[in-house]
Amino acid sequence: MPKGSESESRKLLGRLRDTLAEEGAGQERLDRITTIIADSMGTDVCSIYLFRDAETLELCATEGLNKEAVHQTRMRVGEGLVGRVARSRNPVNAPDAPSARGFRFMPETGEEIFSSFLGLPIQRLGETLGVLVVQSKESRLYTDDEVYALEVVAMVLAEMTELGAFQDEGAAMGARHTQQALFRGGVAQEGAAEGHVYLHEPRVVVTNPIADDPHVERKRLEDAMSTLRGTVDEMLGAMGKKADKEQVKVLEAYRMFANSRSWVRRMQENIGLGLSAEAAVEKEQSATRARMESVPDAYLRERLHDLDDLSNRLLRLLTGQGKDTGAEMPDNPILVAKNIGPGELLDYGKKLKGIVLEEGSVGSHAAIVARAWAIPLVINAKRILTEALNGDHILVDGDQGVVHLRPEDSVAAAFRDKIAMQTQAQERYASIREKPATSLDGQTITLNMNAGLMADLPSLVGSGAEGVGLFRTELQFLTRARVPRRSELASIYGSVMDAAKGKPVVFRTLDIGSDKVLPYMKPTEEPNPAMGWRAIRVGLDKKGVMRMQLQALIRAANGRPLAIMFPFVAQFDEFRDARQHLLDELEREKKMGHVMPSDVKIGAMLETPSLAFAPQQFFEMADFISIGGNDLKQFFFAADRENERVRKRYDTLNVSFLSFLGQIVARCNDTNTPVSFCGEDAGRPIEAMCFSAIGMRSLSMRPASIGPVKSLLRRTDLSEAKAVIDEASASGAQSVRGAVMDWLTGRS
Numbered sequence: 001m002p003k004g005s006e007s008e009s010r011k012l013l014g015r016l017r018d019t020l021a022e023e024g025a026g027q028e029r030l031d032r033i034t035t036i037i038a039d040s041m042g043t044d045v046c047s048i049y050l051f052r053d054a055e056t057l058e059l060c061a062t063e064g065l066n067k068e069a070v071h072q073t074r075m076r077v078g079e080g081l082v083g084r085v086a087r088s089r090n091p092v093n094a095p096d097a098p099s100a101r102g103f104r105f106m107p108e109t110g111e112e113i114f115s116s117f118l119g120l121p122i123q124r125l126g127e128t129l130g131v132l133v134v135q136s137k138e139s140r141l142y143t144d145d146e147v148y149a150l151e152v153v154a155m156v157l158a159e160m161t162e163l164g165a166f167q168d169e170g171a172a173m174g175a176r177h178t179q180q181a182l183f184r185g186g187v188a189q190e191g192a193a194e195g196h197v198y199l200h201e202p203r204v205v206v207t208n209p210i211a212d213d214p215h216v217e218r219k220r221l222e223d224a225m226s227t228l229r230g231t232v233d234e235m236l237g238a239m240g241k242k243a244d245k246e247q248v249k250v251l252e253a254y255r256m257f258a259n260s261r262s263w264v265r266r267m268q269e270n271i272g273l274g275l276s277a278e279a280a281v282e283k284e285q286s287a288t289r290a291r292m293e294s295v296p297d298a299y300l301r302e303r304l305h306d307l308d309d310l311s312n313r314l315l316r317l318l319t320g321q322g323k324d325t326g327a328e329m330p331d332n333p334i335l336v337a338k339n340i341g342p343g344e345l346l347d348y349g350k351k352l353k354g355i356v357l358e359e360g361s362v363g364s365h366a367a368i369v370a371r372a373w374a375i376p377l378v379i380n381a382k383r384i385l386t387e388a389l390n391g392d393h394i395l396v397d398g399d400q401g402v403v404h405l406r407p408e409d410s411v412a413a414a415f416r417d418k419i420a421m422q423t424q425a426q427e428r429y430a431s432i433r434e435k436p437a438t439s440l441d442g443q444t445i446t447l448n449m450n451a452g453l454m455a456d457l458p459s460l461v462g463s464g465a466e467g468v469g470l471f472r473t474e475l476q477f478l479t480r481a482r483v484p485r486r487s488e489l490a491s492i493y494g495s496v497m498d499a500a501k502g503k504p505v506v507f508r509t510l511d512i513g514s515d516k517v518l519p520y521m522k523p524t525e526e527p528n529p530a531m532g533w534r535a536i537r538v539g540l541d542k543k544g545v546m547r548m549q550l551q552a553l554i555r556a557a558n559g560r561p562l563a564i565m566f567p568f569v570a571q572f573d574e575f576r577d578a579r580q581h582l583l584d585e586l587e588r589e590k591k592m593g594h595v596m597p598s599d600v601k602i603g604a605m606l607e608t609p610s611l612a613f614a615p616q617q618f619f620e621m622a623d624f625i626s627i628g629g630n631d632l633k634q635f636f637f638a639a640d641r642e643n644e645r646v647r648k649r650y651d652t653l654n655v656s657f658l659s660f661l662g663q664i665v666a667r668c669n670d671t672n673t674p675v676s677f678c679g680e681d682a683g684r685p686i687e688a689m690c691f692s693a694i695g696m697r698s699l700s701m702r703p704a705s706i707g708p709v710k711s712l713l714r715r716t717d718l719s720e721a722k723a724v725i726d727e728a729s730a731s732g733a734q735s736v737r738g739a740v741m742d743w744l745t746g747r748s
Ligand code: PEP
Pocket: 470, 472, 511, 607, 627, 628, 629, 630, 631, 632, 678, 679, 680
């Protein structure tokens, strides 16, 4: 195969394009293409494998192998050399295939007579669509030029696949973007919504991957590059002196890439081999994306991200496909985006029914806006952008963090039932809104709500919560470009208390670190941020911010009762020190003539197992204790709360965890210290019922959970529930859930 020269490559691409223009079914086209590639590259075999489902590749066309094997030979990702190419998304070049790592012999193909093997991923913008393989009898390593030429061919095949050129019968050759797909992400705002996809930035479609005249294409690329450089310079120029350092850093990285000779050279080379300017950009972008997923270094990944963004801009310049494609917003729009800023989200307004992001985070500004509007938001829905098309039918389950794209009718019907049941249930709960959460055996549980924004406060009335058991104060810090001023905070906290109209509010001091990183805080590289410098540890080390926040809280109370708790206390001394700071600030504020709160309660969050074993004096000193079950559970089981893989292994109703909670309740009862549970699990009715049964008298949860939890508690005899839990615990069961569920279902 002395091929690989520019003119040979252009000739080959020209023949591929002619095939695309010819009439014929997808299968015929694919067959012709394998013949052309084998012929042009001088190989004995050319085969194309496409995905029939997310895990399985299917031989869809071949020149050189047994034709009977077409649509019969299948392998899973990672299986055999073809599967290895798909998994690694890198070429496999093996002079003696049978002795190569991972080789799997497939007798039906008759491939035993071929020694050398070269396989490349057929990929488009980081998505692998299949594998292209050439094989020869002679044992030899394919040259770099040959690999490169074949990469260009694979890229063109990816574009053709995306454009539907190979559409035919069978799962592997079915139309793309038509099958149902399920995405699992993270919960950022609960709720359920049904609607149609509205892409924040519709994907760029390259309709002309192959071009005849490299001079014209090079000129197009040069022009687009110079426009791009101009835009980046303009953006940098417009930043001014007070610009955010991070933003400047990003733009400087953009400028570096926009002037990168090697990047441009690679794209020019792609053009030389017969690609159009946009296809040349896309080929490099695919490579960048593949690297992005494999580099372990966070800094390098960020830079690759910058390069990816820049490639997007370049593609939009070349194709003229701007953000605004004129696509009408469909009915019940569900916004699908990689990520989105709060400003852009505000522009869309409340007409959105749901939001799905490929990236995003719970603490992101967009999440905060979505929460304020109560629009279901799912984050980290990986790869949804490669699948979703404008107008696609979509279901967003914000409670589970699940998204169904193009769902089957049965899935959509079940989802609608769920929405209807939720609406009905909410109506039912409204009738018990003013009633207490008193169990059948006369035990009353206080149900509070968790909040973090002014916009959460109206739920206090709607949900029937008795107060705010946890006000997370970090959101006001996360949404600003600098530390908020004391007066600003005092006014916000004051408004929260006003809105609570005398109902108690427990303010938690700043809990930053871990996944909540302040934009203006110098990032500290920590190997394990969840167990790192966070919450009260930061507060005690950087006293200025904590003191300022405490002063703001005292001023906000302005003669009203004040309840403050410190997060993530791991040992008695931390609580004692933080409490002393609050007492000092009270003294100082008093001296300055500010009105003192009518009552001050100082509590600790119990979120680390160590605190449960603190000296008796700790329990005596704390005015109240609030169990932060989200953190407590992750440290109890040593299972990261953000890692779905391990998080779900351990049930909250696990006997060890429940008995641990029981011991905490007992220690609090010994000193008459009120104890409450404010982690997410408090909002799950079965869990809430079990916590109450083991003696917890106060729970704090998201507002929408108050109704369901109250409804179950009012129908339950808690002493009977306790007996069921005790019996199940004594039986050696790992979790009491089964026994509790049997008991609940059996009694109704
Ligand atoms: C918790 O850990 O349970 C808690 C309430 O705090 P956060 O979820 O904010 O860490």
